[in-house]
Amino acid sequence: MTSTLIGTSWAVPAARLVLPADADRETWLVERRLGLGGSDAPALLCESPHQSRYGLWLDKTGQVEDSEATDAMRRGNWLEPLLARWFTERTDIAGRRCGLLASRELDFMRTTPDRLTADGGVLEIKTMGAFAKVAAEWKGGGIARHAYIQAQQQLAVTGRTHAWFVVWQDPTPQLRGPVPRDEALIEEITAATVEFWTEHVLTGVPPEVDLANLTDDEIALRWPLAIGDKAVETPYPAHTEAMLAERAEVKKRIADDEQRAKEIDRALRVLTGDAEALTLDGRSVVTFKNQANSPQLDKALRADHPEIYDRYVTRGTSRRIHVVKTKKKDS
Numbered sequence: 001m002t003s004t005l006i007g008t009s010w011a012v013p014a015a016r017l018v019l020p021a022d023a024d025r026e027t028w029l030v031e032r033r034l035g036l037g038g039s040d041a042p043a044l045l046c047e048s049p050h051q052s053r054y055g056l057w058l059d060k061t062g063q064v065e066d067s068e069a070t071d072a073m074r075r076g077n078w079l080e081p082l083l084a085r086w087f088t089e090r091t092d093i094a095g096r097r098c099g100l101l102a103s104r105e106l107d108f109m110r111t112t113p114d115r116l117t118a119d120g121g122v123l124e125i126k127t128m129g130a131f132a133k134v135a136a137e138w139k140g141g142g143i144a145r146h147a148y149i150q151a152q153q154q155l156a157v158t159g160r161t162h163a164w165f166v167v168w169q170d171p172t173p174q175l176r177g178p179v180p181r182d183e184a185l186i187e188e189i190t191a192a193t194v195e196f197w198t199e200h201v202l203t204g205v206p207p208e209v210d211l212a213n214l215t216d217d218e219i220a221l222r223w224p225l226a227i228g229d230k231a232v233e234t235p236y237p238a239h240t241e242a243m244l245a246e247r248a249e250v251k252k253r254i255a256d257d258e259q260r261a262k263e264i265d266r267a268l269r270v271l272t273g274d275a276e277a278l279t280l281d282g283r284s285v286v287t288f289k290n291q292a293n294s295p296q297l298d299k300a301l302r303a304d305h306p307e308i309y310d311r312y313v314t315r316g317t318s319r320r321i322h323v324v325k326t327k328k329k330d331s
Contacts, residue, residue, distance in 0.1 A: 010096065010116055014159025016104055021097035029066050031100055035110035036060070036193050036201075041153035042146035044192040046210065049134055049146055052218040053196070053207045060201045076127045083125050083166045084115050086173050091164075094118040103157045108197045109190065111157040121162040121178055122154045128169050138167050143176050149189065151179065156186040 019031055036056075042048035043056045051059075058064045069077075084095050095115035103109040115123035126147055128135055137144035143165060151163035165176035200207050209222075234240040268286050272278040277287045302309040 009120065010098070010118070012098065012101055012116070012158040012160065014104055015101040015111075015157050017099055018102045018110065019100040021099040023099065028100065032110070033060055033062060035102060035108040036197055038111040038113070038150045038153045038157075041189050041193070042149045044196055045149060045188065046213040047145055047149060052213070052215060052221070053210070054218050055221055056196075057200050057206050058221065061204060072127075072129070076125075079127050079168055080114060080125050083127070083168055083173055084123065087115075087123060087125075087164065087166050087175070090175055093164075095123050101157055106190070106194065108201075109153075109157055109193050111154045113154045113158065116158075116160070117164055119162075119178075120160055121164055122151060122158060122160055123164045123166065124151045124154070126165065126167045128167070130170060132169075135169055138169070138174070141176070143179070148179070148182075149185065152182050152185050153189050155181050156190060 019028060036044065040051075040056055040060075043051040043053055046053065055064075088094055095117050098113060098116045100110060100112050113122040114125045117123050124147060126138075126144070134144045134146070144167075147165060147167075151165065155161070155163060162178040162180050164178055167174050167176065196207070199205065268278060269288060272286070272288055276289060277284045279285065297313070301313075
């Protein structure tokens with residue numbers, strides 16, 4: 001393979017250096033809140049598997065603490081230099097760290113590529129467990145959507161021409177690329193960055209609820225607890241009534257279906273008796289395998305050993321929906 005290391009450039013024509021690659025974590029955490037980075041871009045477009053626009057707003061306005069590194073994050077940090085070396089051995093293209101960069105035109109549009117590549121591109125390195133939700137997006141030569149958006153944001157900030165990806169899912173690293181600049185997506189990312197930073201971060205005004213992309217995690221962030229004895233009148237009476245009617249119909253259908261399913265299961269269990277499998281024309285059609293049940297917590301534990309209970313038993317708070325039944329009017 002012919003070396004690409006001669007006559008190469010590490011220039012980032014569209015960006016300026018904010019922090020060097022060896023900057024300490026505390027300084028980096030301060031600077032990251034002064035702009036929107038590559039990992040924020042998927043959330044801006046409502047395509048992040050990890051964060052909503054509202055969660056991003058809380059982060060950038062300093063309303064949440066910086067989280068501790070998770071095992072997945074530590075794994076990524078350990079493997080990144082090894083996978084960067086693997087990339088160079090595989091392609092004969094050198095890579096090097098570049099630190100935190102900011103767009104020369106939009107200072108709040110920032111990015112930290114895992115590596116710049118000697119052929120004028122950027123390298124994004126992803127590691128994941130075998131059961132990660134995004135693992136399926138990488139199969140068959142694919143690129144996970146959030147990673148693709150992140151890389152295009154890096155190209156927007158740096159002005160470089162293409163992106164490489166190394167994805168590691170135990171036990172084998174895989175190569176993707178080169179992927180050229182997606183100018184239409186870059187324009188969309190840039191517009192979303194300007195809108196979010198100027199209209200939400202600088203003003204302190206949270207983004208509106210987007211029902212099409214709303215998740216349970218975002219709801220828990222926005223309204224974690226109910227205020228006792230507080231009631232709010234719906235601004236859309238007809239729409240609310242229609243939703244309640246539809247919900248009642250769906251719940252009834254599900255309840256009827258679940259009840260019938262239980263009846264069928266019981267009948268099949270009777271036919272199977274103490275066997276593990278029920279066969280039809282010699283073919284196994286249903287099995288009842290033994291399995292260990294989840295452990296049950298004795299209610300006496302809290303009274304008998306409160307110090308052990310408080311140490312090992314945790315209980316979160318959530319909000320359960322309950323539809324109030326309408327009282328029938330006297331005829």
